[in-house]
Amino acid sequence: MSETEKPRQKLRTGFTTGACATAAAKAALVSIITQKKIESVEILLPKEKKITINIASCKFESGSARCSVIKDGGDDPDVTHGAEIIVDLEITKNAGSIEIDGGTGVGRVTKPGLGLEIGTAAINPTPKKMITENLAVTGKNILDTSGISVLVSVPKGEEIAQKTDNPRLGIIGGISILGTTGIVIPYSTASFAASIRQSLDVTVAMKGDAVVLTTGGRSEEFSRREIDLPDHCFVQMGDFAGYTIQQCAKKGIRKAHVAGFIGKLAKISAGVKQTHVKGSKVDMAFLGEMAKRCGAASSTLDRIKAANTARHVQEIITEDKVPGFFLSICNEVHKQMTAHSEGKVEIEVILFDFDGSILGRFPQQGI
Known part of the structure; x- marks a missing residue:
């Protein structure tokens, strides 16, 4: 120690x-x-x-x-x-x-x-x-x-x-x-889960059937520029992606826009339902395999294997111009979230860079 x-x-x-x-x-x-x-x-x-x-x-x-x-x-x-x-x-x-x-x-x-x-x-x-x-x-x-x-x-x-x-x-x-x-109870997840349920209840009570699920304040800020919905439709799901989309399905939400940065979305794409930094790590082997499927060079794959963070991987992919990687992340998140909701919620996934530009969006909308 x-x-x-x-x-x-x-x-x-x-x-x-x-x-x-x-x-x-x-x-x-x-x-x-x-x-x-x-x-x-x-x-x-x-x-x-x-x-x-x-x-x-x-x-x-x-x-x-x-x-x-x-x-x-x-x-x-x-x-x-x-x-x-x-x-x-x-x-x-x-x-x-x-x-x-x-x-x-x-x-x-x-x-x-x-x-x-x-x-x-x-x-x-x-x-x-x-x-x-x-x-x-x-x-x-x-x-x-x-x-x-x-x-x-x-x-x-x-x-x-x-x-x-x-x-x-x-x-x-x-x-x-x-x-x-x-x-x-210190660091209890119960209060955050209750907050998510309460936010969704307000949306439903206000006759809303679509929500924007973000991983935090910045991704919410960027989402507001892209999606024109009332305030009560924006719900910060934090690390509770699987739980939140399950609650959306349970409460009859028709559509969920899922927005975030590479770190959280990379974890969701790998099948992690609870993405807290202490509870799960970004799977570099998984990201490397995705990059390989997108035609990344072996030198790029070596760099990804040695990367510190998902943000580092984003920089490598951008520098080496690997086509379709960010779209693939969004596609995998879409699959995972659709599975968690048992196909009951229409899902759109948006991946932002840290300046608010869209790196990937699935289904694609001509970007």
Whole structure:
């Protein structure tokens, strides 16, 4: 092991924005009941699990309180990590009711397909249920004669939301309060898969039957120049090519434009369904065989065999002017994606270079 390498340690779990809001709400209610500043609370998560969360700030009066929690995503790379989730809680005259809404920095729903009513705050059903259940237990005596109003806000939510899919999904003005378990599992693929399904659900709900599946932000940017479809039809599939096209078939999507760069598309063409850099490597032997079928010289094949990356292979193919190679990549991706969708989705594949020019497209459209 080199001096710069560190031994692997167990990754630390975190908690969701929904768990943060729940903890802040419970702390606010407890502070009203006890008239004491609350430093931590234990909350009940779905499936009867309990966790203790620290309270960052707590101010209270006789019938209202404001408490906050700092979002801790654990070792998961999460744009909401470190965000302050604030709850303003008030005791109301509406006996037995628990009302939950979003304030500053919590997005508002403007498109269908998210499982939330248009115009409402983007607080998902599980977090709402968590807040309600925890407050119902803690405030049982209060609810006999009064109600509870909860307002969730995130001071930097609108800024954070620009780094998420919320604007594309029609969630305007802030982040979503999310979480199905309350716990964030580090580097979990589950949240990304859920995001893909949600994006496709929005497309379907908006009566769309065609999508543009890209491997990331840059390929999406280049795709927008080529394909005239509404924002909600662009879905970043990341490394989950096989899964995404399967979901397209399941949800009745008619056509999928699949766009990306040589690295991801080379992996898909070789039959890799999950293309994360740590989970699979570009198969240089496979690319060499494709180049051979396109009539590449032996010297070119030797260079490909010794290449570092797929991008390096792209440079070699371009320099040595191997005809039809990029079209062949697109053709193979088309075959793989068609197989994953069981032939239920019409597929077009576009391979971009890193400046946004099209290297290959299948089926061909006269380029």
